[in-house]
Amino acid sequence: MIDSFTHSIAFAPLLPRWVLIALAVVLVAALAIGLLARMRGTLLRALAGSVILLWLSGPQSLTETHRDLPETALVVVDQTPSMQLRDRASIARAAALALGESAPEGLTLRTVTVRGERTGGTRLFDALSQAAADIPPDQLAGAVFITDGQTRDAPADVPERLALHDEAGKSVTLPLHVLLTGRGEEKDRRLRVLQAPPYTIVGKSAVIRVQVDDLGPGTQAGATATVSLTTDGNPTLEVPVRTGEPQDISLPITHPGETLGGLSVSPLADEVSAENNRDVLSITGVRDRLRVLLVSGAPNQGERVWRRLLKADPSVDLVHFTILRPPEKDDGTPLSDLALIAFPVDELFRNKIDQFDLIILDGFENRHILPPSYLHNIAQFVRKGGGLFLIAGPEFSGPYSLQDTSVGDILPAHVPSSPPDLAPTEAGPGIIVRRFRPQLTEDGRRHPVTAELPGAPALHPAPDSLSAAHDVPGEWGPWYRALRSDDAHGQVLMHGPDDSPLLVLDHVDNGRVALLLSDQIWLWSRGEFGGGPQAELLRRISHWLMKEPDLEEERLEAHIADGMLTVTRHTVSGAPPTSVTVTAPDGTKSPLSLHPSGSGLLSGRMAATHPGIWSVDDGDHRAFAAPVRPDPEEFSDLRLTADIVGPVAKKTGGQVIWLGNDIAHPAVPAITLGATSGNALNFPQRHAHVLTGTSTTPLLPAWLVLLLAAGLLAAGWYREGRG
Known part of the structure; x- marks a missing residue:
């Protein structure tokens, strides 16, 4: 110095x-x-x-x-995802290296690389502000941006870090030079989703509002383009649109759960990239007001639990009736005192039964309450796709049991009949009266209805002592009565005393049936010796009966994160396929092997970096997944342009230079300090100094x-x- x-x-x-x-x-x-x-x-x-x-x-x-102090100029190098197009990133790195080699004496170049680690698009001026914070203002000479010109934080005026005052209080504006990694302005077409509902009722269409914009020299609004829509492997829907104008597109939602919709627009001639010409939507299909019919037999402890569970769900319309006494019993009570409204048997079980999604019969004993034709309607309701949940108590083995009607044809278990005069508290051929703890079966530990239930006991617990008067840690509380079946089919998820079936699920044609062979699940809600997950179990059973996708016992799932596709196969059968076929968005098919990863689970992984919808097929089930862009704003405009940062550079007295497309020798101008020279990157001499002696x-x-x-x-x- x-x-x-x-x-x-x-x-x-x-x-x-x-x-x-x-x-x-x-x-x-x-x-x-x-x-x-x-x-x-x-x-x-x-x-x-x-x-x-x-x-x-x-x-x-x-x-x-x-002694004069060196001045520092900041070189902000853009290496965000949009710079990975073509050779932009390589040109930027070569230009930064060339600048460092040509810095004149007295000027230090500090390089700052912006990689886009956060969302919200590129933010070069934030990087400039942070990097300049630890440089003394009188030693800052200015800044250079090496970029594609895309930044989301360009100010309307001179940046604060470049608008300073000298020792005399005079305003000083430091220059901002912009080096653009290409030859000139580029064109780009982008597809924007302006509005899309996250949820839509199954059977209806989601209205998606999109807009196509053409950007860059020679483009104008009103040009024609074609937007294509694909969903879950269905035929492609093509919709003509005009650029610069919003357009509504209807997406049919045909099933509950997630529906992936792939949107793409026809390319623009000579556009820089088609990366932002497509997008993927995720819309969840939900049922419209699930209708549940709950019919209780004699009043019991479980009624309150059912009402609390179903009333708490805002998507459930509950119709509940309790049979206070059989119709043949007459004790002289006026009919007006028996119920607020008459039991609408004909209305519910003949005219409107198909309007329900689920029928729950809790301790229901058919003492000629429902004629055979109505019971036949219940069975047909299940076969056509409805759900039936039957909670069975001692009445199920009596002379008026539903298993001896048309409903019995669709039930997954049969219980031997007990003598008519047998009291509910007495054991009989079909009734077990003793203390026991419900246990999960092997299938129950794999089935999504009962898998990972809170507090599930060990697979082979120690025998339960009748004299035990305390809770067993990690095990459910006891029940005291269950039914013993002599025939069962379907999936037994829980068993009771003597390993007899306790909870049985079954598919009947297009519908489903669940049978709980005990009426004492309400003890769990009372906390009997620790209680158990009553509400959660009943909720899962009910939603499985109503075909909730996440509770399907045989299902295929796929999701993409960090460029990797993960496929998971859930099974209860124990013999699922060990490989699946993966179809990439461009139609390329690849096999993927699945390996055991847990009880009833097989999984596999493979790279999936191509944007769009990926399809996975195991022969019986299909699943879809799409990568999510970590920063959509970064890809909203992919042009190389001076329109955004150029005006700011000119206000500071800086230059806007096009570097060209030569990676090895970008057109980097010379740097001057304290002098003005043509297209050179000129920086003022700040005359910063330090006192060395007097x-x-x-x-x-x-x-x-x-x-x-x-x-x-x-x-x-x-x-x-x-x-």
């Missing part, structure tokens, strides 16, 4: 300041008295006193030595003061003597 010198006058008083002031006052007073008295030689004597007073104030010549020299030596004072006094006396 070069040393520089500055000279100035300083004072080092020999006496305290107040003494010097007092002497000055006395000198002025003596001068005034002498002038008023017209005394000769007064001015000469006052001049001698002034010389002495000046000497006492210690005048010195001060010489300071300064030296002083007295301006009035003592001998000179003595001679001057003595001479002036002698001249004063001489002048006075001549008068």
Whole structure:
């Protein structure tokens, strides 16, 4: 660095300041008295006193030595995802290297790389502000952006970090130079989803609002384009649109759960990339107001649980009736006192039964309440796709059991009949009365209805002691009554005493049936010896009966994260396929092997970086997945353009330079410091420095003061003597 010198006058008083002031006052007073008295030689004597007073104030010549400090210019290199198009990133790196090699003496280039680690698009000015925070303002020379011109935080005026003030308080604007990684302005067509509902009722269409924009030189609104829509492997729907105008497209939702819709628009001639010409939507299909019919037999402890569970779900319309007494019983009570409304048997079980999604029969004993034709309607309701949940107690083995009707034909278990005079608290051929803890079967540990239920007991627990009066940690609370079946089919998920079936699920044609062979699940809600997950179990059973996709026992799932496709096959059968076929968005098919990854689970992974909808097929089931862009804003405009950062650069006095497409030798201009030269990257010289030394020299030596004072006094006396 070069040393520089500055000279100035300083004072080092020999006496305290107040003494010097007092002497000055006395000198002025003596001068005034002498002038008023017209005394000769007064001015000469006052001049001698002034010389002495000046000497006492210690005048010195001060010489300071300064060392100039280097200036720093920031080079912000854009390496965000949009820079990966073509050779932009490579050109940017080569230009940054060339700038570093051509920096003049006295100027340091600090390189900052922006990689787009957060969402919200590229933010070059945020990076500039953060990088300049630890540079002294008087050492900052300016900044250079090496970019494609796309940034989401361009200010309307000069950036705050480049608008400074010097030591004199004068405004200083530092230059921002922009180097663009290409030859000139580019064109791009983009597809934007303006509005899409996250949920839509199954059987209806989701209305999606899209807009196609053409950007860049030579483009204008109103051009024609074609938007294509594909969903879950269905035929492609093509819709003509005009650019620059919103367009509504209907997407049919045909099944519950997630529906992936792939949108794409026809390309624009000579556009820079088709990366933002497509998008993927995820819309969840939901059922419209699930209708549940709950019919309870004699009032029991489980009724309140059912009402609380079903009423808590806002998507469920519950119709609940409790049979207080059989119709043949007559105790003289007026009909108006038996119920607020009559039991609408004909309305529910003949005219409107198909309007329900689920029928729950809780402890229902058919004492001629429902005629055979209505019971036949219940069975047909299941076969056509409905769900039936039957909670069975002692009445199920009695003379009026539903298993001896048309409903029994669709039930997955049969219970031997008990004597008519058998009390509910007594054991019989079909009734077990003793303390037991419900256990999960092997199928139950794999089935999504019962898998991972909170507090599930061990697979082979220790025998439950009848005398135990305390809870067993990690195990469910006991029940005290169950039914013993002599025939069962379907899937047994829980068993009771003597390994007898307790919870049985079955598919019947297009519908489903669940049978719980005990009426004491309500004990779990009471916390009996620790209780159990009653509400969760009943919720899962009900939603399985209503065909909730996440509770299907045989299903295929796929999702994409971090460029990897993960496929999971859920099974209860134990013999699922060990490989699937993966179809990429471009139609390429690849096999993927699945390996056991848990109870009833097989999974496999493969790379999936291509945007669009990926399809997975195991022969019986299909699943779809699509990668999610981590930062959609980054790809909303892929043009190489000076329209965004160019105006800011010009306000600062900076240059906008096109680097060209030569990766090895980009057209990087020269850098000048303190001079202005054509297309060069000019930076001002800030003259920042640091003090390295000082030296002083007295301006009035003592001998000179003595001679001057003595001479002036002698001249004063001489002048006075001549008068």
